[in-house]
Amino acid sequence: MTTLKKSRPLHDxxxxxxxxxxxxxxxxxTFITAIMLPVVMxxxxxxxxxxxxxxxxxxxxxxxxPAIILLCIxxxxxxxxxxxxxxxxxxxxxxxxxxxxxxTCVLAGQVTASVMRNxxxxxxxxxxxxxxxxxxxxxxxxxxxxxxxxxxxTVAFTWTALFFGLIxxxxxxxxxxxxxxxxxxxxxxxxxxIETMPHALQVFARYQPFTPITDAxxxxxxxxxxxxxLVISLAWVIGLGLVAYLASLWAYKxxxxx
Amino acid sequence: MLLQKENIITINNVRKAYxxxxxxxxxxxxxxxxxxxxxxxSNGAGKTTLVNILSTLLKxxxxxxxxxxxxxxxxxKNVRHIISxxxxxAAVDGFLTGRENLELIANLRHEENPKAVAEQMLHQFGLxxxxxxxxSTYSGGMRRRLDIAMSLVGEPLLVFLDEPTTGLDPQSRxxxxxxxxxxxxxxxxxxxxxxxxxEAEQLADxxxxxxxxxxxxxxxxxxxLDQYPDAKTLEQVFLLIVxxxxxx
Numbered sequence: 229m230t231t232l233k234k235s236r237p238l239h240d241x242x243x244x245x246x247x248x249x250x251x252x253x254x255x256x257x258t259f260i261t262a263i264m265l266p267v268v269m270x271x272x273x274x275x276x277x278x279x280x281x282x283x284x285x286x287x288x289x290x291x292x293x294p295a296i297i298l299l300c301i302x303x304x305x306x307x308x309x310x311x312x313x314x315x316x317x318x319x320x321x322x323x324x325x326x327x328x329x330x331x332t333c334v335l336a337g338q339v340t341a342s343v344m345r346n347x348x349x350x351x352x353x354x355x356x357x358x359x360x361x362x363x364x365x366x367x368x369x370x371x372x373x374x375x376x377x378x379x380x381x382t383v384a385f386t387w388t389a390l391f392f393g394l395i396x397x398x399x400x401x402x403x404x405x406x407x408x409x410x411x412x413x414x415x416x417x418x419x420x421x422i423e424t425m426p427h428a429l430q431v432f433a434r435y436q437p438f439t440p441i442t443d444a445x446x447x448x449x450x451x452x453x454x455x456x457x458l459v460i461s462l463a464w465v466i467g468l469g470l471v472a473y474l475a476s477l478w479a480y481k482x483x484x485x486x
Numbered sequence: 487m488l489l490q491k492e493n494i495i496t497i498n499n500v501r502k503a504y505x506x507x508x509x510x511x512x513x514x515x516x517x518x519x520x521x522x523x524x525x526x527x528s529n530g531a532g533k534t535t536l537v538n539i540l541s542t543l544l545k546x547x548x549x550x551x552x553x554x555x556x557x558x559x560x561x562x563k564n565v566r567h568i569i570s571x572x573x574x575x576a577a578v579d580g581f582l583t584g585r586e587n588l589e590l591i592a593n594l595r596h597e598e599n600p601k602a603v604a605e606q607m608l609h610q611f612g613l614x615x616x617x618x619x620x621x622s623t624y625s626g627g628m629r630r631r632l633d634i635a636m637s638l639v640g641e642p643l644l645v646f647l648d649e650p651t652t653g654l655d656p657q658s659r660x661x662x663x664x665x666x667x668x669x670x671x672x673x674x675x676x677x678x679x680x681x682x683x684x685e686a687e688q689l690a691d692x693x694x695x696x697x698x699x700x701x702x703x704x705x706x707x708x709x710x711l712d713q714y715p716d717a718k719t720l721e722q723v724f725l726l727i728v729x730x731x732x733x734x
Binding site: 239 | 563590
C-alpha cells in the first residue's frame, strides 16, 4: 500500500538540478560552444575591431569585458530553451507532470543548473580577459554587487529562455531565442558607445535593458557604483524574471497536446 | 454474502472536445482493483485523451472521475501519489543510463533507498547488463521495459500503459505481455490501451471498446461474445461494432 509521503520541494529541486547538470556534462559540445563562443568573440573584439573602435579614454579590453560576460551568460542561458523544448517533446515531462512533484521544481531545476553553468563560463571569460589585459578596479562592495547583478540577470534570462522553449513547437524555433540573446547586446552600449549610432537606433539602444545592465556592470568593474544604472538594471531583471517565471509556469501547466 | 471487489476507477459521463470536435462523448466506466483493463480502439478513437485525463495531464470538459476514492480534478495531488503513467512514447531520459533513470524516479517518489530500488528494478526487468549504458543506445524493447520499470517505482496502485507494444517486434511484444501479466500478481491494477485485438484477448480481464468517443461495448471476452451472437471471435465483435456505426 502506498503511503502518502510529505512533499519535499528542496529534495526535488536537488534531484532535478542534478539531472540537468548531468545533461550538460553529457552534451559537452553544446556546453563548450556556449563557453568558447564568447571567449572567441572577446578575442575578436579586442584584437580585430578594438583598434578601430574609439571608446574615449578607456582601454578597450576594460570597456568590452563586461559586455562579453553578459553576452556569454545570455547565450549560455539561452541553451535552456532548446533543452526544455526537447524535454517537452519527449515523454519524460508527461511522466513528471503525472507525478506528485511540484511543477515549479521541474522548471527551477533548469534554472539552478543554468546558474551553475553560467558561473563557470563567466569565470572563464573573466580569466581569459585578465590574461589579455582586463584590469578591474572593483573593491569588495563592487564585486558583491557584480555577483548580485549577474546572478539576478542569469536567473531572469534563464526563466525567459524557459518560457520561449516551453511555447516553441520545434527545437529549431526554440533555438531562435539564442540568436536574439546573441544579437540584442550589439544594439546597446555593450560594444560601442551609443552616441556613434544613427538617431533611431540610439533611442532603441538607450531604452533596451542591455544598455543599463552593461553600464551598471561596467562602472562596477571600474570601481564606481552607478546608482541610476544599477537600479534600472535590477528593476529590469527582477521585472523580467518575475514575468517570465509566471509565464513559464502557465505554459508548463497548459502544455498543448497533440 | 458475495465479496464485491472494490472499484479503483469510476468514470461518470466524462466529455472532452477540442474546439468544436468532440473527442470523448460521455464516457462511463468502472474498473475493479487488481484487474487488467483494456481499452480497445482504432487510431483517433480517443484512447490517449482518456488516459491523459485520468492521469491528471488534461482536464475533462464535463463529468467526474474518481481514482482510489479521490476526485480527479479536486484531489489531483493525491491521485498522482497512487498512479503512474507510461505514455505512448517511452518516457525515459536518453542521456541518462538505465540505472540513473530509475534512481531519478525513485528520488522523486521519495524512496528511502533509491539505489537499492533501482538495482532491484534492473534485476526484475532483465536490464542489469545494460544498467550503466545511456538509454539512447537501448533497443525499442529495452526502452519499453525500462519505461515500465520506472512506472513501477514507488509501488503505484494503478498503472496506465498507453499502447505499450506499438512499434515493438513480435518477440518483444510477447515479452511485454509476460511483464504486464506479472504486474497483476503484485496487486497492481493495469489500465491498458491498445489497437490490437489479439492483445486485448491475451491480457484483459475486462475490455471496453472505444469508438469515436463512445464506449460501444464492455465486458469480458465471453460477455462480449454473448452480446453479439453473430460473432465468433473478439475480432468479429470489434468489426461488427465499427462497421455498424459506419453504416448508420
